[in-house]
Amino acid sequence: MSRDNPVCLGPDHLKNRSTNLVGKSTSCYPSLSVDGRATGVVSHVGAVVLLRAAERAGLTGALSDALAPWRKPLASHDPGKxxxxxxxxxxxxxxxxxDVGLLRAEPGVFGPVASDPTVSRLITTLAADASKALAAIDSARASARAAAWAxxxxxxxxxxxxxxxxxxVDL
Known part of the structure; x- marks a missing residue:
């Protein structure tokens, strides 16, 4: 597990967690709270269920680790995220x-989202070595899928x- 990005940890992070990490977020995405004041309505908050499932299965950490070789030294955005x-x-x-702009419009839900040029540069970088990039992403997905099924x-x-x-499978 990459220690360069301690915010995006995989499913094994709890096994070696020290007490001084208790209370700190291990998510790439902000914590949310719900109240009944009917303010702060978010149209895409249902995506949080998808994100929390990805976190629980270790996909966020696995993608972060798998795509670490493509991260620029001074980059502020994690390629996995x-x-x-x-x-x-x-x-x-x-x-x-x-369309990542949908997420960028709700920083309280999705955290910092890369700009369109940053997203485009990452895709261009990954495409330059597509077979390695796809293998890295497939490996992260397989790891998360195995954790979810387990x-x-x-x-x-x-x-x-x-x-x-x-x-x-009956089609």
Missing amino acids: IVLDIAVALALGGDCLA AAGQHSPGHGIDADHPLI
């Missing part, structure tokens, strides 16, 4: 890189699946 922000923008209905236990889609009991 940028890629996750793009994915969230797509989940919210976006269809191009500029956490799901008997409710996992792959629970009890083997050669004698194959998974059957």
